Amino acid sequence: MTAGTRRQFHWRALRKGLTRLMFRAAIFGARRAVRKSDRWLISRLEWLERTIRRFSNKIDPTPVRELKELVRDDPQGHEVLRKVILDCRVEQAVSMFSGIFKYHVGSTDKLDSLIKVNGPKPKASAASALTVAVIGDGFEAESMAREYGARGCRVLRPKNVADAKSAVDGLEILNGRGVCELDVSVALTKGIAVSIHHAFFKAPETWRRFYEMADSYGTPFRVFYPYLYYPPAQKVKALILDDAIGEVSTIRIRATCGGRGGTLAYAPPPAEDYLEYPAFDHFILLSYLGGGLERAGAYLNPMDPVKGGQGVVDCKYLHPGRYGLLECAYAPQLYLRSDFLPHDLDVEVAGTDGIIWLRRGMAQRIQAAAVYMRVGRQAVTFGVESGLKDEWDETYRQAAEDFLARLRGGSVLEVDAEEIVSAYNLKNKATAAAQSGDIIRL
């Protein structure tokens, strides 16, 4: 980032803060106003209407006039108005009015500036030779081993942790039968950095213990979930954090497992208990984009090898007014072009100001830009034109960079441990939620 763009970012942040402060004050002012007498309120609305007419030809005073008439002529309408103002959630109201100001009235936020909003760029600080043991087989282990090798690391491919001896700086555990919880704990106590594939351990408590242990021993530790390192997914997260679409209200992930179009052989999803299946296990993405989770409900039908199958997991986030949905579909005759597996991902995040779509993942069902955003009156794509790398290979490059940055003390992808634990909690309880019928607390 140049000094110029850094200044621009600081200015945007300051302007955003001031706008929100202004609307927060306006809401508190409106709350005081609706408690006053009707006469007082009518006179202030008349003043506001006159002021708008006198000074602005861009703003239509009709809503203010109608409000005035409502207060004056309709007691029921007046009561509605009071409730709207007194019972609104301040954060939601601030977000809504800031968005209207930003994208409609003031048009202060040009979308060009959002192109510069990027996810973290992991960077290792020193190029000292490191030894990384990559445990597991399959294309993800091959890809990670290749990426570490390409970065000057000595790469070991042991069958299990014991075989790795003590000569390693980091353990990249992707799959394999020879690894247990104790191996990870011992490695963390010895100061060996550990990265574990998200499908490896199921219990949220296990992940919590790992995070706590890593924290107390100061040992680098991460969960390896590919979409955390997929640049378009990081872009979506960066846009949310930058408040591009305002307060997020719904997040929907459609995970589709096709039957044709991939280059790698794979086993179809099991008939039952398929939430662990790689094409459907996107609970971490749900929590990465929306935060911790509070309650859930689900319907999970069996997966048939010929007819396919489906499941939906519905959730409420800890954040007020935010809800999520993970829709899993096994479509055995569906063609999804992919250099890897025919696993399609489609994410839609809606906020007070607009919607962001992540339109592909491992498979490339459509060849349009990976990220598309509609906000206010505007639309923007993030693809080749903005330098966003959307090849799935890039995921493993970013993941290797991130792990080496953890080993060498550089900047890394920050993921909240509680949110990861929350995602596992949801995954573990979704089946119970489907069986119980009721919404369950996580």
Added chain:
Amino acid sequence: MGDKAKLNAAMIGVGDITMLHYPAYRDFPDAALVAICDTNPELLERRKTEWGVSKIYTDYHALLADPEIDIVEVNTPHHLHKKIVIDALQAGKNVACQKPMTVSIREAEEMIAAEKRSAGRLRVLENFVFYPAYVKARELVQAGEIGEPLTVRFKLGTGLFGSRWVPLQSEIWHLVESEKGMGQAVFDDGYHKLSQAINLFGDIETVKGFIDRSFHYVDMPGQLIWRYKNSPVLGSFDLSFTPSLYARSKYFSADERIEIVGSRGIINVNRCTAQMLNEPALILYRDGQRYLFDDLDTDWQASFTAGIRDFPLAIKGNRPTLLSGQTALDIIKFAFALIAAAKTGREMRPDEITDESFRHYLGLPQPEPKS
């Protein structure tokens, strides 16, 4: 009556929504709008001049006594539907009632019972099932173009920008209804999506999910899910609170989309009342290709025109109407079940919901028994 070359239609209630009804009678050889009725004489005069209707009434009983009228549209606010619909059916008229049919299950059942005693027929107009992109999507599903249907998702996003300003006064009664559980997003506007959901894959078995409240009255955001009775398809309704999102429309600025995933393909209906995306209204993905349907009529008016014309055509052709009273009751029960499920955090069966249980779940007082 079915032998008449042209059926005579009348409207009771000529408020805003009827501006979308009237065009269906223009240049339509099977029915003509011949009479209108409203309690507002100024509005009545205006509509008479605009539409060139010869007969006007301020008392709907007088209209019902007119033997020339074959079809009566009931377009009043929904809490007034029951009495007018029953009176019209008793007068032997064919009745087209604007959705939602009513705000209570018992009233809906009374209206259906009145139809059984009448020589006339009852239908409840819901226009979304006649929207050309939706109609084509349903045809594609039924033709097996996407294989076995797996999931269906309905999306509704609010928008304050892109359409005409709706006067606050006309929104107030909607907001007040919201306090009784009949919110705009799930019960009123949602009725359209729930109607399509039933029209696509049949009756609903169970529902669950979440509905939040924004600004006290707005029943969104939310995420609702359901299971069908006779289909393995799972459904969802995604309600996003997106007030600042611009969606261009001559009518209402709403982001409305449907996605149907099948074992072989995916269908996207990208708009209805408003346009939010620069995409054709209907896209079919299959075998690695996208098929874009650029030739469909995308104007929301098309759904009203087709929907209103379907009723006289059904009468003349002596075929069932697409939206019977029973279907309307099923939609109301579906909506009540969703609202109750979200309120209680429990799974609900639309078949088992009653007015009493609905009010109980929402913590509303039960009405006093009539003496």
